[in-house]
Amino acid sequence: MTFTVLDPTDETKPQVRERTPRPESLAGLTVGLLDISKPRGNVFLDQVQNRLEALGATINRYSKPTFSKPAPPDLRHEIATHCDAVIEALAD
Amino acid sequence: METLPDGLVVVVKRDCDTCQMVVPVLKQLLAATHLTIITQDDPTFPAIDDVIHDEDLSRSWHADIETVPTLIRRADGEEVERTVGWSRSQWESLTGTSGLGADLPDQRPGCGSMSVDPDRVDALATRFGSSNLSARHIKFAELEDTFEAMYERGWSDGLPLVPPTPERVMAMLAGTTRSPDDVVVVVPPNLVEATVEKVAINAVMAGCKPDYLPVVLASLEAICNDDFNMHGVLATTMGVGPILIINGPIRRELDMNSGMNVLGQGNRANATIGRAVQLCVRNLGGGRPGEIDRSTHGNPGKIGLCFAEDEEGSPWTSLAEDLGFPRGTNTVTAFCGEGPRIIFDQISRTPESLTASIAQTMLGNVHPRIIGMDTVLVLCPEHMARFSQAGWDRARFMTELRGHLDLEVDTILRGTDNIGEGIPAGLGLEGSILPKFPEGGILVVHAGGTAGLFSSVIGGWVSGPMGSVPVTKEIIR
Numbered sequence: 012m013t014f015t016v017l018d019p020t021d022e023t024k025p026q027v028r029e030r031t032p033r034p035e036s037l038a039g040l041t042v043g044l045l046d047i048s049k050p051r052g053n054v055f056l057d058q059v060q061n062r063l064e065a066l067g068a069t070i071n072r073y074s075k076p077t078f079s080k081p082a083p084p085d086l087r088h089e090i091a092t093h094c095d096a097v098i099e100a101l102a103d
Numbered sequence: 104m105e106t107l108p109d110g111l112v113v114v115v116k117r118d119c120d121t122c123q124m125v126v127p128v129l130k131q132l133l134a135a136t137h138l139t140i141i142t143q144d145d146p147t148f149p150a151i152d153d154v155i156h157d158e159d160l161s162r163s164w165h166a167d168i169e170t171v172p173t174l175i176r177r178a179d180g181e182e183v184e185r186t187v188g189w190s191r192s193q194w195e196s197l198t199g200t201s202g203l204g205a206d207l208p209d210q211r212p213g214c215g216s217m218s219v220d221p222d223r224v225d226a227l228a229t230r231f232g233s234s235n236l237s238a239r240h241i242k243f244a245e246l247e248d249t250f251e252a253m254y255e256r257g258w259s260d261g262l263p264l265v266p267p268t269p270e271r272v273m274a275m276l277a278g279t280t281r282s283p284d285d286v287v288v289v290v291p292p293n294l295v296e297a298t299v300e301k302v303a304i305n306a307v308m309a310g311c312k313p314d315y316l317p318v319v320l321a322s323l324e325a326i327c328n329d330d331f332n333m334h335g336v337l338a339t340t341m342g343v344g345p346i347l348i349i350n351g352p353i354r355r356e357l358d359m360n361s362g363m364n365v366l367g368q369g370n371r372a373n374a375t376i377g378r379a380v381q382l383c384v385r386n387l388g389g390g391r392p393g394e395i396d397r398s399t400h401g402n403p404g405k406i407g408l409c410f411a412e413d414e415e416g417s418p419w420t421s422l423a424e425d426l427g428f429p430r431g432t433n434t435v436t437a438f439c440g441e442g443p444r445i446i447f448d449q450i451s452r453t454p455e456s457l458t459a460s461i462a463q464t465m466l467g468n469v470h471p472r473i474i475g476m477d478t479v480l481v482l483c484p485e486h487m488a489r490f491s492q493a494g495w496d497r498a499r500f501m502t503e504l505r506g507h508l509d510l511e512v513d514t515i516l517r518g519t520d521n522i523g524e525g526i527p528a529g530l531g532l533e534g535s536i537l538p539k540f541p542e543g544g545i546l547v548v549h550a551g552g553t554a555g556l557f558s559s560v561i562g563g564w565v566s567g568p569m570g571s572v573p574v575t576k577e578i579i580r
Binding site: 014021077080 | 236239241242244247249258266267269295297301305308335382388569570571
């Protein structure tokens with residue numbers, strides 16, 4: 012005698028996607044730096060930018076309108092279109 | 104599904120005196136015309152050949168039989184008319200036969216059909232009516248502990264769950280007029296469409312009664328939108344969660360608590376509505392602590408915090424009225440807040456003193472130097488009496504309260520008194536005065552036991568479009 016319940020979850024399975032291969036070198040690549048708009052995130056990203064530019068990367072800076080909400084789809088698309096890699100910064 | 108045949112059909116059971124009384128009439132009709140007799144409980148009743156035993160009650164259920172005897176006339180596959188109980192005139196009219204049951208009284212009411220027996224109706228609804236449910240059926244083995252199995256699947260907030268059997272979910276769905284496949288909201292963070300059925304399953308697990316379901320549905324509508332920003336409420340490291348405040352007659356209909364221990368344990372509706380909403384966020388949206396829920400401390404209200412305003416005991420307009428809803432409207436107001444903290448004032452006897460006293464406590468919300476977050480003030484009846492006795496209405500109180508909630512920026516600048524936290528210098532705010540709470544950012548509710556000089560205040564999170572805006576939704580059954 013089995014006992015039956017109904018599934019309370021969304022029943023969806025996460026879509027598995029291959030990660031973009033890790034680049035051998037950042038030289039010549041474009042790296043996006045996404046500031047989530049927490050205080051002092053820019054200070055941290057300024058340092059990251061200096062280090063990455065020394066490795067030959069080109070830097071694009073982006074910021075979310077507010078740290079409290081997900082990045083808008085258009086911003087995510089822009090980063091994906093223009094960058095080879097992205098670093099998202101959280102700071103306080 | 105078995106449909107009833109054309110012609111005359113009667114549904115009876117032995118355990119009904121009226122059914123037993125009309126047996127001679129059935130024999131009279133059988134002699135004159137064709138009659139299909141369906142018996143619910145005993146295949147040997149009535150003692151007539153060719154009685155159909157509706158053993159699984161499927162015929163009765165599908166034909167919506169509520170009373171026995173029910174006499175039906177059908178033609179061309181459709182029901183033409185029916186009569187319930189015994190009424191000579193109606194039976195004669197329906198059958199086109201005169202002189203029925205000459206020895207019987209003119210009329211006699213029938214008995215309840217077995218298909219609407221409260222002990223059976225949920226199971227019947229599941230067996231014959233659950234084809235419109237689409238959730239996956241999960242079977243637990245006989246030797247498996249159902250409660251442990253549900254824990255292992257990660258469905259629980261830590262407390263035991265009521266197993267969401269098809270019978271219980273069907274019963275829960277009777278609490279709303281909405282279709283099970285209606286999409287209620289898109290639940291963050293995974294942006295999953297939540298159907299009425301899925302919400303009902305989680306409401307069962309939380310311990311809700313079916314009557315609570317419309318409140319759960321409206322609460323989800325209140326939190327799953329860009330204004331309330333449930334995604335951000337989960338993701339923030341600040342220990343806030345959705346707090347639900349109920350207004351309108353539904354509070355009484357659901358026996359909600361707006362009195363003693365209003366923010367505490369002990370009332371089923373208060374405890375389970377908030378819990379059901381949080382279980383939906385967990386199980387449908389995927390908002391789990393340690394994953395998208397990044398809260399540093401959380402707070403006990405994140406199990407679910409829902410309470411009702413004491414409107415009857417308040418001399419003021421209710422929270423919902425203050426937010427523009429006509430009195431008598433059932434509403435839920437969702438507020439993103441931390442745990443309640445007590446405002447202790449047993450000495451103030453004038454409204455002026457008490458207002459200043461309450462304000463002084465509220466200035467400490469979140470941090471004495473942090474401004475711009477919303478708040479909920481829960482005024483207890485004995486504190487409210489100070490204002491009502493002095494003739495203060497809500498508007499007067501708010502004006503007086505706000506007068507005590509302005510801060511001199513110079514006293515809360517970062518670094519003053521060797522405290523790093525505060526308003527940053529260099530914004531040009533030095534020398535100015537700023538309000539602790541934004542305009543419209545103080546929600547006042549009347550609730551609590553009639554004895555005790557303790558109000559409560561609930562601090563909010565980032566206010567406005569940058570964070571979370573309180574959202575009120577009408578509760579629709």
